[in-house]
Amino acid sequence: MAANVNPNPFTTRPEIDGTFGVVTSTHWIATAVGMGILERGGNAFDAAVATAFTLQIVEPHLNGPGGDVPIILCDVKKAKPEIICGQGPAPAGATIAHYKSEGLDMVPGTGLLAACIPGMFDSWMMLLRDYGTMKLAEVLTPAISYAQNGHPLVERAEATIKTVEKLFREHWTTSATVYLPNGKVPEAGTLFTNKTLAATYTRVLKEAESAGGDRVAQIEKARKVWSQGFVAEAIDRFCRTQDVMDTSGRAHKGVLTGDDMAKWQATLDTPLTYDYGRYTVCKASWSQGPVTLQQLALLKGFNLDGMDVVGPDFIHLVVECSKLAYADREKFYGDPNFVEVPFETLLSDAYNAERRKLVTDKASLELRPGSVEGFGALVKLKTGAKLVAGMGAGEPTVGRMGEVIGDTVHFDIVDKAGNMVTATPSGGWLQSSPVIPELGFCLGTRGQMFWLEEGHPASLAPGKRPRTTLSPTMALRDGEAYLAWGSPGGDQQDQWITQFFLRHVHAKMNLQEAIDAPAWHSEHFPISFWPRTARPGVLQVEKRVPKETRDELSRRGHIIEVEPEWSEGRLTAASKDGPRRKAAANPRGMQGYAAGR
Template structure:
C-alpha cells in the first residue's frame, strides 16, 4: 500500500457473505431491501421496495414527486445500463415565460420549478422489466410505514423546523401534513402519511385484476401518470410562495405528464487502473468523475492520496477543472459536449498540465471539441460577477434546500443496482391535499440564459446532480453512490482512490476523512460559487489544512464527521459479496449475509 494507512479504528466492518448485500442512507430501507432478498426476491425487487420506503422515511431527502438515476446490471450481462427517471421541463416552462415574471433564476422552492416527476414511473419500469415480484407485495412495506407510522429521523425534524414559518404562513397544506399539532415534531415522533398510503394502495389495486404481471404494473403506471400526478399539477396552478419571495403558479400540465415515461439508456464509461467505470451521460454530472479519474491515471500513487497535503491539493485542483467543464458543457442538449471528446487523450493531457502546486482562482473550462466555452454569470455576495473573488451571502445548504438518498443492492445471482433517488422533498413545494407529497424543483438546475447546454428548455431534462456509479473488472463489481448535490462524485472520488489504489477496505475508505471544492457553479438556487473554497473534515489533520492554506485554498473546517455519505456493495474476484455504508449522521447502514 502506497497510500497513508487507514486509521486503526473503523466504525464498523466491511460486511461479507454469499447470499446478498443491501446498503442505503436509512436503516429501514436497508432492512426492507434485505427482507425482500430473504423472501426470494432479486436485487431489483429489493431496490424498488426499499425506494418506496425511502419516500416515507426520508421525506426531506426524496419523494414520489422527485426523480431518479440508477445504474443496473442484470446477472449475466456484460455492461450496466442507466435507468432514466429524470423528467423534462414542461411545455410552459420556458426562459421567456419565467423572465416575464421578473425572474433571472428558476426558484429553488415552489411549483414553478417542477419538472415532470420521474422517480415512481422509473421504479415501476424497473420492477416490470427486471423484477420478479408482484407490485402489491413490493408496496406493502411502504404502505405499512405510511399508514401505521415510523419514527421521524432527526434530519427530517430539523428540516421541518427550518421551514415551519413558511408552512404556517404560506403552505398550509404542508403544515397540516408535517405539523398536525401546530408544532414541529421532535425526532423519533411517530409520524404517519395515510394519504400517500392510499395512493400506493390505488397503484397496487390497479395491478391486481390484471392476469399478466407486466401488464398489471403498466396499469399502475397509468394510474400514477394519468390520475395521481394530474391532481398535483392542478393544485400547484394556484399561485403560491416561491423561494424568490413571490407568488407564482406552476405550469406542469396533464399533457406534459402523459407525454413522458421513464426509460433505459446506455451508460458511458472510462477505464482507470484496470477497472471500467460506468456513469450516466452528460444530462447528469456523472462524466465529470470519469474525467477526474482519467486525469489522475498516470500520476504516482502518492500524488493522489487524499490523506496527504499533496494528494488533497491535487484532488481539489482536478475537481475544479472537471466541474468547470461540467458547468460549461453538460446538459440535455444537442450542443452538450460529446463524452468521447471530453475523455480524449489529447484533451486530458491538456487539462492535466494545468494542475500545479498552487490553488487556482478562476473557473477554467476547456474546449474539448474546439468550441469556445460559455459560462453563465457567476454569483458571489456582491451579485453577478465574472472575477474570481468574493463569497456567497447565502448558506450553501440554504434554508429550504433538500438533499438526496442512495441505495445499493447485489444479490446471490449477480444482479446489481446503484440508485440515487432525490427531489420532491417535503420543502420543495406545497404538499398536495389527498396525495401526501409535493412536486420537486429540479428545474432550478437550469439557466434562464439561451444558448447554454443546461438552459431551461421545454421538453429537455434539467442537468441533474444525481450520479450513481458502477465499476467492473472481470468478475468483480462495485456499486456505489452518495447524497450531496454537487458533492456526490466529489465524495465518491476519495473512496474510489482509497479502495482501487490505496488498498483500503471499502468501509475504511468510506470512514476516512474527506474533502471537496466549492469553486464551482452551484447547481441549486441561488446558484452561487466560492472561488478558492475548500471544505474539509477536521480529521484530515492540521498539517494538511495548513498546507492547503499555504497553497492558496480558502479552507473551511466542517467538523470531524460531516462530509461524505457514500454507501456501496460489491463482489470480489472470488465471488464473495460485500457491503459498506456511511456512519455520518448515524442513519445509513449496510446489511447482508
C-alpha cells in the same frame, strides 16, 4: 498495501461480507426492507424497488414520490451495465419566455415553477417489470405500512421541518397539515405518519390489481394510473389553480400539466464510461456524473499509488483536478438529446494532457474551463446572493450554510446471483414545494438547474432534462461488474464519489475504510441549485484531516474551512468479488446502514 494504511485500521462498523447478498442505504429501515425482499426470494431489482419506496417514507426531507432518479444496473443475464433514466424533463410550458414574463432571471429554488415531470414512479415500475420477479404489492406494501402506521422520525427531518415551519404556517398550509401534526413540529424519535400518502399508494395498488393477476399487467396499469389517472389529475389541478410562494419572494402558478405526465415514460440508456487501469467506470451522460470520469482522466497522469490519502499532496491534486472538471461541467454539459456534448474530446488523452499542465503546486482561484471548438458556453460567475429566508430550499449540501436542510438518498444492492443496482433517488423533498392535499406528497424542483439565458447547453427548453447532480456510479473490474457506490450531496456527490474510489483503488482500503476516511469538498465552482453561487478557492475539510495537512493546504493558497469531524457526505457502497458480496455504509448522519450475509 500502501504505506499509509494501517494493517489493522479502525472502522466505525464492519465491512459487510458474505455470499448471499447485500443491501446498503442511507436509512436503516430501508436497508432492512430491501434485505427482507432478498430473504423472501426476490432479486436485487425487486429489493431496489421496495427500498426506494421505503426511503420516500422514512426520509421525506431527502426525497419523495414527486422526485427523480438515475438507476444504474447490471443484470447477470445481459452482463452489461444499463441505465434507467428517471429524470423527468421540463414541461411543455416551461419556456424561457414564460419565466422572463414572470420577471425572473433564475428559476426559483422552490415552489411550482421549478417542477419537472416526476420521473421516479415510472422508473421503479420499469425496473420491476423488466428486471424484477415480484408483484407490485410485495414491493410496495412495506412503504405503505410505514406511511400508515408510522416510523421513528430522524433528527434531521425534525430539524428540516423547523426551518420551514413559518413558511408552512403562512403560505404552504397543505404541507402544515402533514408535517405539523396537531399544529406542532414533530419531535425526533416519535412515530410519524403520512396517511394521505399511504392512501395514495393503496389506491394505486388497488387499481393496478384490477387489471387481473398477471404481474406485468398490474405494473402497466399502475403506470397508467400514475401518469394518466387520479395522480396526474391532482397534480394538474394543483399547478393550474394554486399560486405558490417560492424563493423569489413572490407566488407563482406551475406549468406542469397532466398532458405532460401522460406523454412521458422512463427510458433505458447506455452508460458513458471511462477506463481507469483495471476499472471501467460508468456514469449517466445526462447528469453531472461525467465530472467523475473527467477527474479520473486528469488524475491518471499522476502516480497516486502509496500516497497518503489525508496528506496535502493527495488532497491538493484531487481538488485541483476537480476544479478543472467542474469548470468543464459549467461550460459544456447539457441534455445530450438537445445538445452535443464533446465527451470524446473531454475524456481524451490529448485534451487531458493539456489540461493537466494547469495543475501546479498552488491552488487555483479561477474558473478555468477548457476549449473545444464549436462547443460550450460560459455563464457569469456569481460569488454572492441574497437568500430569501424561510422560503424552503433547493438542495444545499452537507457543510453549506452550516446545516443540512435538503439533500438526497442513495442505495446499492447486490444479490446472490450477482445482479447489481445503484440509485440516487431525490427531489420532492418536503421543503421544496407544498404538499398536494389529495396525494400527500409534493413536486420536485429540479428545474432550478436550468439557465434562463439562451444558447447555453443547460438552457431551459420544453422536454429537456436538467443537468441533474444525481450521480450513482458503477465500475467494472477486468470487464465484470464489480462495484456500486454513491452519495447524497448535490454538487459534491462526484467529489466524494471520486475520493472513495481513489482510496479504494490506490490505498487498498476496503469499502468501509474508504467511507470512514476523512473527507473534504471544494466549493470553488457554481452550485447547480438556486442561487447558483460559487466560492472560489474555498475548501471545506473535516476536522479529522490532520492539522499539518490543513496548514500546508492553506500555504498552497486553499481557503480552508474546518467542518465537524464527521460531516462530509453520506456514501454507501457494495461490491461483487467472485462469490463474495460486500457492502458498507456511512456513519455520518447516523442513519445509513448496510446489511447482508
